[in-house]
Amino acid sequence: MVxxxxxxxxxxxxxxxxxxxxxxxxxxxxxNGVLQCTASGxxxxxxxxxxxRRLCVECLACEIICHLRGxxxxxxxxxxxxATA
Amino acid sequence: xxxxxEHQGKELLRRYGLNIPRGQVATSVGEVxxxxxxxxxxxxxxxxxxxxxxxxxxGIKITDTAEESRGAASDLFTQGVASNPVDRVLVEERxxxxxxxxxxxxxxxxxxxxxxxxxPQGGEDIEELARYSPDLIGRIEIDYLTGLSLDxxxxxxxxxxxxxxxxxxxxxxxxxxxxxxxxxEMTSLEINPLFSSSQRGLVxxxxxxxxxxxxxxRHPELEEMIDIPREFxxxxxxxxxxxxxxxxDDYRGTFYFSQLxxxxxxxxxxxxxxxxxxxxxxxxxxxxxxxLKAACYVDTSGNPPGSKVYRAVKLILSxxxxxxxxxxxxxxASQDLTVTTRGIIKAVKEIRPDFxxxxxxxxxxxEEAQRLVRETAExxxxxLEYYGHEKSxxxxxxxxxxxxxxxxxDGNH
Numbered sequence: 001m002v003x004x005x006x007x008x009x010x011x012x013x014x015x016x017x018x019x020x021x022x023x024x025x026x027x028x029x030x031x032n033g034v035l036q037c038t039a040s041g042x043x044x045x046x047x048x049x050x051x052x053r054r055l056c057v058e059c060l061a062c063e064i065i066c067h068l069r070g071x072x073x074x075x076x077x078x079x080x081x082x083a084t085a
Numbered sequence: 086x087x088x089x090x091e092h093q094g095k096e097l098l099r100r101y102g103l104n105i106p107r108g109q110v111a112t113s114v115g116e117v118x119x120x121x122x123x124x125x126x127x128x129x130x131x132x133x134x135x136x137x138x139x140x141x142x143x144g145i146k147i148t149d150t151a152e153e154s155r156g157a158a159s160d161l162f163t164q165g166v167a168s169n170p171v172d173r174v175l176v177e178e179r180x181x182x183x184x185x186x187x188x189x190x191x192x193x194x195x196x197x198x199x200x201x202x203x204x205p206q207g208g209e210d211i212e213e214l215a216r217y218s219p220d221l222i223g224r225i226e227i228d229y230l231t232g233l234s235l236d237x238x239x240x241x242x243x244x245x246x247x248x249x250x251x252x253x254x255x256x257x258x259x260x261x262x263x264x265x266x267x268x269x270e271m272t273s274l275e276i277n278p279l280f281s282s283s284q285r286g287l288v289x290x291x292x293x294x295x296x297x298x299x300x301x302x303r304h305p306e307l308e309e310m311i312d313i314p315r316e317f318x319x320x321x322x323x324x325x326x327x328x329x330x331x332x333x334d335d336y337r338g339t340f341y342f343s344q345l346x347x348x349x350x351x352x353x354x355x356x357x358x359x360x361x362x363x364x365x366x367x368x369x370x371x372x373x374x375x376x377l378k379a380a381c382y383v384d385t386s387g388n389p390p391g392s393k394v395y396r397a398v399k400l401i402l403s404x405x406x407x408x409x410x411x412x413x414x415x416x417x418a419s420q421d422l423t424v425t426t427r428g429i430i431k432a433v434k435e436i437r438p439d440f441x442x443x444x445x446x447x448x449x450x451x452e453e454a455q456r457l458v459r460e461t462a463e464x465x466x467x468x469l470e471y472y473g474h475e476k477s478x479x480x481x482x483x484x485x486x487x488x489x490x491x492x493x494x495d496g497n498h
Binding site: 006007008009057058059060061063064067068076078080081082 | 327330331335390391392393395396399400421423424428430431434460461464
């Protein structure tokens with residue numbers, strides 16, 4: 001699993017699924033070029049801090065297109081904060 | 086705007102040198118009785134709720150003995166006030182044989198300035214007084230830069246004919262009152278009644294204070310007082326607290342979440358999600374006109390990321406008892422509606438509500454957003470529909486009613 005931290009969550013990529021995805025639509029869907037195809041599937045195209053602070057705008061394009069046209073190997077985990085009493 | 090509870094507002098007044106009654110916040114009948122036992126002359130027990138008109142709805146009890154205070158406090162804790170639960174009360178000494186005045190500051194949008202209002206006729210509804218006896222209200226416009234001088238305050242007190250023996254102390258109080266308002270960047274501050282007694286001088290009998298939520302970040306000292314810097318007429322619900330945590334540290338766009346009913350026990354409630362104030366409010370009106378009810382008022386606007394919209398929709402869909410989800414916004418030029426829509430799709434896909442969800446978003450890239458919903462709804466079997474400018478909001482509400490009817494017939498809910 002590859003994880004990429006975003007401002008409020010995390011992109012989780014299952015490389016095994018990505019390897020069987022010929023199109024990798026997530027890479028082209030990202031407006032800021034966060035992702036790239038790698039030997040092990042899909043991974044970050046920039047340094048982690050750069051992605052978290054500037055490049056990933058959490059538009060969800062990569063996840064929706066991956067689940068729609070790809071192999072559902074990429075998901076964005078966006079936890080809800082917990083309210084304290 | 087974030088409203089403070091009475092005891093919190095009084096604490097801010099006290100910090101600026103105003104007198105407040107001896108008292109304490111109590112969360113149990115025992116604490117009330119214990120405080121009352123140490124006070125000669127009885128106590129006043131006041132439910133700490135944000136509901137207006139608390140006194141007329143039984144939220145304030147005057148008692149003569151500690152035993153009486155026990156019963157009165159028990160009533161407040163068990164019965165609540167106007168459907169608002171009461172988890173804390175303010176128990177205070179009674180201020181006896183006192184005249185009652187009014188002082189308040191509010192922002193007057195028409196002149197873009199704060200206005201101080203004072204009246205020797207306190208203790209009653211100031212709007213009513215303004216209607217029937219406007220001559221009994223003094224009105225002083227204040228310039229933020231120059232503030233309220235003691236001389237100006239003296240002049241105001243003189244013009245409205247307060248008793249001569251309290252004129253100087255009232256003028257001094259008004260200056261401190263203004264400084265409190267300015268220091269905490271309030272949008273309104275009111276003491277009604279302001280007691281005047283020969284023994285205690287001027288004492289704030291009540292306090293209503295509202296802080297500008299956009300200024301909240303400059304006042305970390307208020308964080309312990311205000312759970313959520315938004316104007317609510319009730320104590321924040323668990324969902325509202327979570328929603329605020331989403332908004333608090335994410336500067337991108339705006340997310341507002343207000344739960345309008347905490348428990349739904351009848352049909353017709355919808356999770357309502359608007360984008361931008363005016364159109365959203367109009368949508369709420371139409372919803373009501375056609376016989377549906379909003380369980381919440383949620384706004385995501387100002388170009389929020391998909392992640393914020395997703396969290397907003399997840400919270401809406403988790404409201405127990407709703408029978409549908411509606412997202413309305415018109416003429417959205419400032420945000421990419423495919424981003425907004427992706428947030429909604431992700432939430433609906435994960436939660437899979439057993440009720441219909443309808444989006445009506447018109448604006449930048451709405452046609453692409455509509456195609457995206459059609460494609461995802463078909464592929465994933467989502468109970469989600471999208472309409473653009475070709476259908477009116479009224480039509481969408483009628484469509485929602487039809488889908489709810491079908492849903493009930495299918496045995497859901």
